[in-house]
Amino acid sequence: MKQETNQTQQVRKREQTPRANTQEEARKTNEHTQTEHPMSARRTAVIVGGSSGIGRETALKLLSRGYRVFNVSRTPFKGDRIKTFTADAAQEGELAQAVRSAGEEAGAIDLFVYSAGFSMAAPIEYAKSGDYRYLFEVNYFGAIESLRAATPFLKRRGGRAILVGSMGAELPIPYDSFYSSSKAALSMLAREADLELRPHGVRVSALLPGGTATDFTYNRRVYNEAESLSYSPSVKKASAALANMEQGGTSPSIVAEAVLKLAAKHNPAPVSAVGGKNNFLRYVSKMLPERVTDWFVKKKFNQK
Secondary structure (H helix, E strand, O other): OHHHHHHHHHHHHHHHHHHHHHHHHHHHHHHHHHHHOOOOOOOEEEEEOOOOHHHHHHHHHHHHOOOEEEEEEOOOOOOOOOEEEEOOOOOOOHHHHHHHHHHHHHOOOOEEEEOOOOOEEOOOOOOOHHHHHHHHHHHHHHHHHHHHHHHHHHHOOOOEEEEEOOHHHOOOOOOOHHHHHHHHHHHHHHHHHHHHHHHHOOEEEEEEOOOEOOHHHHHOEEOOHHHHHHHHHHHHHHHHHHHHHHHOOEOHHHHHHHHHHHHHOOOOOOEEEOOHHHHHHHHHHHHOOHHHHHHHHHHHOOOO
8 A cells, every 4th residue: 555655646746747847837938928028917008099100100019018009099090909999089078988998998007198199381370260279179188188088097007198299399390380389288288297197106208209200291281372372482391391301200110119118117207309319409499599499490491
């Protein structure tokens, strides 16, 4: 009986050894995965404007890092890996409801990105009220509405919120005054929200890209000669210079990478630019008199 017992114990040890090895391998694999994707562990990101441009590139990079990603936009995300909650930023309440729906499905939001935007090249004197009010609905009020909806879900995990702004918030863009104004307001919104939500473990930042090569250029509302009247030659020169600057500018993939790096920071700046050149321009624009920076801007955009 004793001999049988010893044999039985030896068999059991042999049976348990592979299982222990398998568990050890699983543990090592899991540790490797966590090291490779320190921000993942199936964290959840909600992107407003994730169907194109910077928003889409950000969504794809987050997917590659193991995030569960939801998109909120008028146009669905192409592909079956990201669920879209359809909403129009210009329709009051739609963005908030879509963001809440995404948050409720996920249970919590680790990263919220607002990347929706609209631009128009128009003289202030002749700009139509409906056009610039729509611009502010998309660029600014939509950000407020969706950030408010995301906040309760961000507070559950001490999440991050990033509002994609523009260097136009720091430096004027001729005949794109409403866009620049809305992005300047967005930067201050990020600073104010960061002050309020920091005690709750949530950090809010505005990220300012410079010219970026996306379809945003071709979706700009440019006033024609009949709408711009005497300003028409200047509007054409300014919008052409801006288009060239954008299409010859930064890749949206680089901006998306900057979004992820900012989200990973323990103590992110409330406002920062994408790339060393733009951060330098921010610094210089604050140091020089406004008349000097405005002169450089006029030259850059072929204005008299």
